[in-house]
Amino acid sequence: MSSRRRRVVAVIFGGRSVEHDVSIVTGHQIMDAFPADGYEIVPVYISRDGRWFTGDALARLDNFKDENILQRAGVKACLLSPDARHHGLIVDPLAPRFSKSDVRRIDVAFPALHGSHGEDGSIQGLFELADIPYVGYATLGSALTNDKIMTKTILRQAGIPVLDDHWVAREDWLAEPDSVIAEILRRFSFPLFIKPATLGSSIGIGRADSEALLRASIDVAANFDRRIMIEPAVTDGIEVNCSVIGLGQHFEASTLEQPLSWDDFLSYEDKYLRGGEGMKSAERLLPAPISDELTERIKETSIAAFKAVDGRGIARIDYLVRPDRNELYLNEINTMPGSLAFYLWREDGYTTTDLAQKLVQLALDAHVEKRRTLYDYQTNLVDLASQRGIKGSKGSK
Amino acid sequence: MAELLLALLAGIWLLGVWMRIYQQARFYQIEEYMSGRYLRWVLARRGRLLPARSIAAWILGLAIGGLLAQAPASAVPQIIALIAAVVAVYPARELEMKKKIAMTARMKRLLVSAGALSAIVFAALHNAVSAFAPMDMNLLSSVATSSLGLALFILTPVWLATGNLLAQPLESLLRRRYLRRAAVTLEKLQPKVIGITGSYGKTTTKNFLRDILSARFRAYATPKSYNTLMGISLAINRDLADDYRSEYFISEMGAYVEGEIDRICQLTPPDIAIVTEIGPQHLERFGTLDKVKEAKYEIVRNLPPDGVAVLNWDNPYVREMAAAGYPNTILTVSRELNVEAARAQGVAWIASDIRETLAGLTFRVAHLASGEEAQIGTRILGEHNVTNLLLCIAVAHCEGVPLRDIALRIGSLQPAESRLAQEKTAAGITIINDAYSANPKGVVSALKVLGLHEHGARLLVTPGMIELGNLQDEENHKLGLLAAQHATDIILIGKEQTQPIARAIRSTSFDLSRLRVVETLTESIDWYQQNLKAGDTVLFLNDLPDTY
Numbered sequence: 001m002s003s004r005r006r007r008v009v010a011v012i013f014g015g016r017s018v019e020h021d022v023s024i025v026t027g028h029q030i031m032d033a034f035p036a037d038g039y040e041i042v043p044v045y046i047s048r049d050g051r052w053f054t055g056d057a058l059a060r061l062d063n064f065k066d067e068n069i070l071q072r073a074g075v076k077a078c079l080l081s082p083d084a085r086h087h088g089l090i091v092d093p094l095a096p097r098f099s100k101s102d103v104r105r106i107d108v109a110f111p112a113l114h115g116s117h118g119e120d121g122s123i124q125g126l127f128e129l130a131d132i133p134y135v136g137y138a139t140l141g142s143a144l145t146n147d148k149i150m151t152k153t154i155l156r157q158a159g160i161p162v163l164d165d166h167w168v169a170r171e172d173w174l175a176e177p178d179s180v181i182a183e184i185l186r187r188f189s190f191p192l193f194i195k196p197a198t199l200g201s202s203i204g205i206g207r208a209d210s211e212a213l214l215r216a217s218i219d220v221a222a223n224f225d226r227r228i229m230i231e232p233a234v235t236d237g238i239e240v241n242c243s244v245i246g247l248g249q250h251f252e253a254s255t256l257e258q259p260l261s262w263d264d265f266l267s268y269e270d271k272y273l274r275g276g277e278g279m280k281s282a283e284r285l286l287p288a289p290i291s292d293e294l295t296e297r298i299k300e301t302s303i304a305a306f307k308a309v310d311g312r313g314i315a316r317i318d319y320l321v322r323p324d325r326n327e328l329y330l331n332e333i334n335t336m337p338g339s340l341a342f343y344l345w346r347e348d349g350y351t352t353t354d355l356a357q358k359l360v361q362l363a364l365d366a367h368v369e370k371r372r373t374l375y376d377y378q379t380n381l382v383d384l385a386s387q388r389g390i391k392g393s394k395g396s397k
Numbered sequence: 398m399a400e401l402l403l404a405l406l407a408g409i410w411l412l413g414v415w416m417r418i419y420q421q422a423r424f425y426q427i428e429e430y431m432s433g434r435y436l437r438w439v440l441a442r443r444g445r446l447l448p449a450r451s452i453a454a455w456i457l458g459l460a461i462g463g464l465l466a467q468a469p470a471s472a473v474p475q476i477i478a479l480i481a482a483v484v485a486v487y488p489a490r491e492l493e494m495k496k497k498i499a500m501t502a503r504m505k506r507l508l509v510s511a512g513a514l515s516a517i518v519f520a521a522l523h524n525a526v527s528a529f530a531p532m533d534m535n536l537l538s539s540v541a542t543s544s545l546g547l548a549l550f551i552l553t554p555v556w557l558a559t560g561n562l563l564a565q566p567l568e569s570l571l572r573r574r575y576l577r578r579a580a581v582t583l584e585k586l587q588p589k590v591i592g593i594t595g596s597y598g599k600t601t602t603k604n605f606l607r608d609i610l611s612a613r614f615r616a617y618a619t620p621k622s623y624n625t626l627m628g629i630s631l632a633i634n635r636d637l638a639d640d641y642r643s644e645y646f647i648s649e650m651g652a653y654v655e656g657e658i659d660r661i662c663q664l665t666p667p668d669i670a671i672v673t674e675i676g677p678q679h680l681e682r683f684g685t686l687d688k689v690k691e692a693k694y695e696i697v698r699n700l701p702p703d704g705v706a707v708l709n710w711d712n713p714y715v716r717e718m719a720a721a722g723y724p725n726t727i728l729t730v731s732r733e734l735n736v737e738a739a740r741a742q743g744v745a746w747i748a749s750d751i752r753e754t755l756a757g758l759t760f761r762v763a764h765l766a767s768g769e770e771a772q773i774g775t776r777i778l779g780e781h782n783v784t785n786l787l788l789c790i791a792v793a794h795c796e797g798v799p800l801r802d803i804a805l806r807i808g809s810l811q812p813a814e815s816r817l818a819q820e821k822t823a824a825g826i827t828i829i830n831d832a833y834s835a836n837p838k839g840v841v842s843a844l845k846v847l848g849l850h851e852h853g854a855r856l857l858v859t860p861g862m863i864e865l866g867n868l869q870d871e872e873n874h875k876l877g878l879l880a881a882q883h884a885t886d887i888i889l890i891g892k893e894q895t896q897p898i899a900r901a902i903r904s905t906s907f908d909l910s911r912l913r914v915v916e917t918l919t920e921s922i923d924w925y926q927q928n929l930k931a932g933d934t935v936l937f938l939n940d941l942p943d944t945y
Contacts, residue, residue, distance in 0.1 A: 077639070094639050174801055216774060216808075223809040
């Protein structure tokens, strides 16, 4: 590839996920971050019901207020071809008479998708088939971190502190709710958190102080996942988040934040807002108000966890921390954090443009690394098999 | 010079006619391109037909021009007439525009057709008049042109109606092609069709059913409140053209005239039909509730003998449909009957132990034939939604979704747009948006929900209900009584049509200093933003089209 040619980056957003709308915002933040010289951005929007579209009108967030956006001039159906030779999108694949479909080559895919079908390895699998470099975790890491139960199992193995948990399958819950409840109450006491195993946002998550609420919360969670995780609620801790970027041997951890909820915001208002700071900064405390030693431990733990789940690209890693007791529990790993955690990296001197470009570079590096793996290995097996006949041969596996 | 000024004068008036056509086309669209309804709307108030400023400017222009005309060749009358014309045709400021004109292909065709028609008539008449009024008589010619201009300006509704008529052959050709395309698409997809009709509850039921059936199948529902033949075919052409997966096609079918559902069923013959409620909605167009029932019954008549009719037993008119005994499978639901009564009357599904809190509805549902029961909990508000849910449960269960799965899915349902949807503003005020609720049942439910907010002020904002025919005053009176009971503050929008509500409120002990009557929705929003505080609640009940 000539270095003078602009890099074509397909930013993919929307998606068949309950976090569809957040993804639209993240997608536009990413598209706006790239400098116009050097990059050509191809917006790819996946509708709620799983249809793919591309076209310049999709690169403007304002246009998404228009419910007829998909009927606009220049917006065309498209799909990412799994055929490795295409190396890109097929635009207008079912073109009507008198028009034709085209292949649009892309250099790097940048999925800005949150949650199901985007952060769970499924679209990463498509990128692998298409043999296109892509930003973020690979198939395994995405699938693994998308599942809270599996993530914790692996992290325990790696010696990283996580909370105890119990999980139930939806089939078991529907068949024998009473024995499921009995088992949960035998292991834990209230309050409990009930979470669908694979959702990134707070959707479907419930907190229960009583058996009735526990049952209702499992019912809600069961709408969003096949497996449901129950864990004891940490009532005296604070949340702390850390972002990690990197690949292979080089990783960096960002400044830590303490996110604030609406209730926290009200109680912190007096303490922190009198200095004339705007509302915006009240969404989080940056850096998180914890000791240097604990901060350092969280950064180290974050990089260790990132490696343990075969991470690459970027992640935001969320913790529950009890600062007075010097205790921390890794809560979850988000491989496509909302807004790409841009705000955390700003403190470390990265602009959004730096970060977006760095992630594209990491995607290209990862693809170069992938090239070391052989996928094509000549054998004469087919010849042999056709000579002997298929029935007699057992194949090489 | 004189000819030029005269042409300019004619040009200004023609431009004015065109601007008025554009401005009026919005209302023509709101009245669904039906000339009769639109003309009735125009004729209902003198100001709509006769623009006072335009007429005054015309009279003044002619009078002043006549007085100042000294010589036949003087340009003064023409210049005065020009100024008058500009004042006359300058577009009026719209008081409040809730729905802007939608520039659909059809609207563009109508505008071109009406615009061309008015221009041709103007040119022809202008030529004819010029023959009698010699061009060198400047006063006379400008009087003639101005008068002609004003006449055409006032006749704007005629240009729209005639323009629409002229566009008819093309429209019906396009319509036929459009329908054929939709039919081909459906033929390819072969989905099971579920049709929903009723005076109200259609959209909510449609969305609930789509979400519940999705627990097991791929179900497509027409968007928003699309419920006309063209709306439904639009949805099919747009959404299903390259869809090879949907197993169910769920559509609401509106009946604004007799035979309309028959026509919709020709395109999408239903396998399952749901009738929600028969009530006074759009009663004006039908006259009697029996006629409304007949129009809605078309959906059941269009079922095949092995189809399924799912009916709301609690509504006497819908109950009569069940009594007709067609098709073989009729499933009825009730939230009013107890087990014994339901069994005696052959009702299939009942709800009991219905409770409503701000967290949502809970009730117990029972299938009497099998004895299956389940506890239902949902965040959806409004007791009338129990009926909507029962109808969905009956369909989903009949299609093989286990009751337990149905219950699970109902736990995560969300209200449809503007139907008892609650949200909190940044200022901490709870807004209950029930802008689509224009029917007596929905109104009762919505006011009860408002009453559940025990802390803070409870403000009701409503223009009342319309299109309820001879039941309108009575139903609005009931609304007033209930409002006085559940709200602490009331804002009525539109002095004239809310009189029955105001009268009812005055007949109660409601503190009249907390009752306000305003003319626009905007005023009511200004008021609540200035006067309410965190913890208070506002219910926006019904929103009228701009034609009111």
